[in-house]
Every structure is written in structure tokens, then in C-alpha cells.
Amino acid sequence: MSEIAIQVEHLSKQFRIGANSFQKTFRETVSDAMLAPARRLRSALRGQGTQTATKEFWALRDVSFDVNQGEVVGIIGHNGAGKSTLLKVLSRITEPTSGSAMIRGRVGTLLEVGTGFHPDLTGRENMYLNGAILGMSRAEINRKFDEIVAFAEVEQFIDTMVKHYSSGMYLRLAFAVAAHLEPEILIVDEVLAVGDAQFQKKCLGKMGEVAQNGRTVLFVSHNMAAIRSLCQRVIWLNKGTVLKDGPSASIVNEYLMETVTSSSSRVDLREAVRHYDYGKRFKINDLTFNHGEPILHGEALNVSFNYEAYADVYGVSFGYGFSSLEGTRLMTVDSDLNAPRYQIKRGQHGQLTSTIDTLNLQPGIYLLDVGVRSGDGSALDYLPGCAQVEILPGPSTPPSMSRLDYAGNVRLSGHWQWPETAQEDRD
């Protein structure tokens, strides 16, 4: 019964980076070719071997594993571990340098939502175009048309050009098309890192459905809660090799334990990986907690953001939040809950400071989520889980307070009024 769906054998993929990168001009190639013999001669005369300026980098190195039909496998690892490269090789977008993979069944790839969406086409037109790009036939889309539109909740706007969509609508439609793809093998990369929480939940539900239908799924995510709930098995990649391969519960735990915590309270976000056009019009360059001092439980928390605007932006609001390492948001601080929004002109940069009086989140390690929204509700910059921060016990933290699961994540002392019949115990 359990036939092998994907068989990966000694798969390796090398990239060349650095001075002598892939893309050259035609002129450089010609002059290189002409000068190469002279250079070789010169280095031979000097008694050196030929040296190339090229740096080689193995994105994948000798990766082997089998996936049975109907298995849902999560792929985890830090940035640069080779997760995306693995998915790209398996979906035939790029070729391996050596090794091989056998794939049994039709493959559907979902490396980003809305691949090929064109802003000047209507929602309906983009559905057909995107469907064709993902490998769905026109007949298939015709058949599922109503279902897709209903899932995306864009009935009224289906004949509007998608450039007039809010980013939420855009994502919903794009995901809805992809979610109705019915390949035997589904390859999905971090597509759930976008959209609002409610829609993410809906997507996860749909993914779960797909998994239950006996289809094989490879799923890359940083969201450990999603990995845990969807996958039975996890492959942990590290520096291009398979570090661990096994049941998801135990591997995810090990992964979370191993993950190093940034002790610095300044978070540099200039080079952080962003999805979509986040950071293009408006960007958070960095943020600093408590002027560089540690974050303490029970004390005030001060966050200062350095931002830069690349376009005129209106109705801007900032927000940040802390999530558990599994990706569940535990608290959020928003600038526009009871306060106005602001407009920022193109080219301006500045520092915005936010303060809360008491940080009640228990001491422990959390993921930091940061975002900036514009007036239409779309995200200008959004960096979920961009850093791990540690909240340390503060002077008012009772010694008894530790990160106990049954205490939840926020444990408060509160004000209590005891009846007179009760006596204070001074032990």
C-alpha cells in the first residue's frame, strides 16, 4: 500500500557566489576567454595552480530520504539551511548539481501565493491565468470556479482588476486558487506566513484537508505549531544536509531547544527576509528594546523603531507582538488602538518610540513579530518571527514565578480582597 512517492538520493546543489558570479556580460565572457590562456601561463610560470575567484556554496549536500504516498512531511531548518532549494529542485524549477530524485505522481508547487498574478487583470482572469500556471486546466477551473470564489470571499469583486484589491483580498484569492489544486504531490513553501490570523487558520484547515485526502505533501514552514498539527514526520535540514528525520513531535521539540536566542536587545531588520512587497514602500530598519538594556518582566518596556519611507504613505500604524516559539501570538501592542494614525512622506526617516508601563509576559523566550500597516489595512512591512527575544525576571518578579505551562503565559499578582475571617499567614 505505502508506495514511495518521492525518493531522493544523494541530492546536491551547488551555487557559485562572489566575485565571479553567474551573470556576466557578453563582453566579459569574451575577454575572459581570450585572457584565460595568458593568465594560466602566468600562474604556471609563478608556480601557482589556477585559482578561481569563485566561491562555491552547497545549498544541498548529499540529501537522501524517501517519502511514502500520503505522508505529510514538514521541512524545517534555519534560514539558508536549504529548505527552499530542496523544494525548487523537487519541483523541477532548478536542476540539482548531482544526485537524483524520483517522483511518482503529478506535482503541484506552491512556493508563493499569486505567482503570475497580473495587477491589470480582473480577479476572474487571474484565476484562470494562475490556475494554468499552477497546472490546472481550464475545464478544472470552470468546475471549481464557484468554490474558489466562495473560499476567497471575493464574490463582489471578481470582475475588478486585482490592483484595486486590498492585500488581504489579493492573498485570499491567490491562496484559494492554489488550495484547489489537486495534484498527487503538493509542495508548499511558507505560504501561510501571510494574511490575517483568521485566514491563516482557514488555510491551515484547507491544508489539513488536503493531507487527509491521502495526498503527499512536503511543507516548509517556520511556524512550528502548523508543522506540528499538519505533519507526522519532520525533516530537519541544517547547512544543506539532513540533520534529523523522524516523528514531528520530538524533532520539533529538539529544534526549538536548539534554536539560539539573540541576547542583544537591538534587532537589525535591514536585511531580513520579507515576503511580497513588504519593505518596498516603507521599511523598519531596526528596533531597540529598553535603549539596549535587557527586557525585564514586570517592568516598563520601551521599544524604538527606526524607519524609512520609500513612498508617501498614509494612515500608518505600527505594531509589535510576542509569540510563543510555536508561533502562537501571546500579546500585541498597536499604535492605533486609541490613537491617531500618521502620514509619512517619501524619503523621510525617523524614530518612533513605544512604551508600555508593565510587561506582564512571563520570563522566557519569545518570537518577535513586527509590522507596519497603511490606512487601507494592507501591510507596508511585516516581519513575523523576525527575532527571538528573552524576557528576563525583573526585580518585582516573584522567585516562585517560572515558566509553568499551567500558569499560562501571563501570570499576574492582581489586587485581592480577603474576608476578615481569613488570617494572613506569615510563615
Added chain:
Amino acid sequence: MQRASTTLQTTPITRIEASNGWVSLQLRELWAYRELLFFLIWRDVKVRYKQTVLGAAWAIIQPVFSMIVFTLIFGRLAKLPSDGIAYEAFSITALVPWALFANALSQGSNSLVGNANLIKKVYFPRLTVPISTVLGGLVDFAIAFVVMFGMLLWFDITPTIRMLALPLFILLVIITGLGVSLWLSALNVQFRDIRYVIPFMAQLWQYGSPVAYSSSLIPNEWRWLYGLNPMAGVIDGFRWSLLGTGQITWSTMLPSVGIALFLLITGALYFRRVEKQFADMV
């Protein structure tokens, strides 16, 4: 590189491994993706007509304005011979197929770079990209063709039985344009400076083709050499079948068809050979 075969249960098995050297064209797979090809053409055409203020009029303006300029400069001022036909009709019969070719040359060459986001995110036979761009030009061509036909009637040039041969010459433009854009689109991904060469190349190529002048100016003994430019064969063919001027000589046609097919086949093979690097480089 990737071979897809079908087992009895029609579960396709794909083998992924590094390819070396020349690879097959995978025409069967290309055929399986014909619907995507259609949608890419449809997208390009639709977006082009939606985005531009002039929309479909653009397809007419380009050859008609060139015709006016050519007629004034080459016809009236330079008084180039036009085989005894009104210079307007003489030039438009060349400018319409030329516009189709020029579109293939410029748009086709940039097609891979322009579709980089698709190439990096999803697999499909990469050949569909330049093919769809070149075939998309046929829509503009059809519009321009109707205008040209009206003009010819206005100049009292009525179609003859020779017009039946026209589809062959249209096919020849497509083959030439596709061959050139397969080469250039693949080179354009690898070498960043190719795109700067293309406008210059298009200009030189036009001078080397009988657009503004008549190929009857070429001495007979050099006709074969001139015919090595497939567009010379195309334009001669267009004028022959629409205007009834000149003649179709094997000394022009044979090298034209030969070179066009050579460009197409080598272009497709070269494209497939370097295709594996596209997603990493584009």
C-alpha cells in the same frame, strides 16, 4: 534531464537529475502545456491592450506612421524605385511583416527576463515563454494586416490567386522571429549586455532587408547572399503575393528558408541546453 514516462496506472514518474550537454526538445511535454501557452498569449495581448491608452490602435499606428515617414523620405525625397507601385503600398507590404518580426526580436528576447518571477517559482516548459511572446505578435499583425489590405484596395491593387501563398510567408516570419528570440532570450539571461544590443541589431537588420527599397536593386549574382537574410525572402514573398511585383527566385527563397529553419532548430537546442540555469540566473 527530466524524463517523464507513463506507467500502466498513468502515474507519471519523473526523474530529476543533472543534465549534461544537449538535451531533447521535449516537444510532447510542450504540447501537454498548450493551454498554458494559450493563457500566456492571452495575458500578454489583454494586458497590452488594457494598459496602453491607444490599445489596439497601437498595432496600426506603428506600421502606418512608418509608412508615412518612409514614403516622404525614401519615396518623395530620395525617389527610391518601388517596382512601379505607389510607394505607400510598396512600403506597407514590407512594414507589416517587419513589425511582426521586430516584435519577436525585441519582446521575444526580453521574454524570459520579463517573466523571471514565473520562472523562479513554478515549473513549466520554459520554451512556452518565448513562443507565447512571438505568437502573441500575430494579434497585432492581424489588425495591421486588415488595415494594409484596405490600403491596397484603395490603391486599386486587387488580390490575385498568389495571395494563397501568403500564409507560407507568414509562417516564415514566425519561424525566423522565433529562432532569433530563442537565441537572444537565452543569451539575455546569461549575459546582461545582450539587451542593449537588440535595438541596434533591429535597426541594422532593417537596413539589410528590402523594407525601404526593392530587392530588385540587388545584382543577380549577389541574390543568394542577400537571401541569407530570411526577412529578405519574407518581404519579397509578401510583395510578390500581394502586389504582384518581382518574382520569387529560388536563389533568394532557398537560403532564406534554410537559414530560418537553421535559426529555429539551433535556437531551440541552445535554449534547452542552457535552460537549467535560468531559474538560478534570471
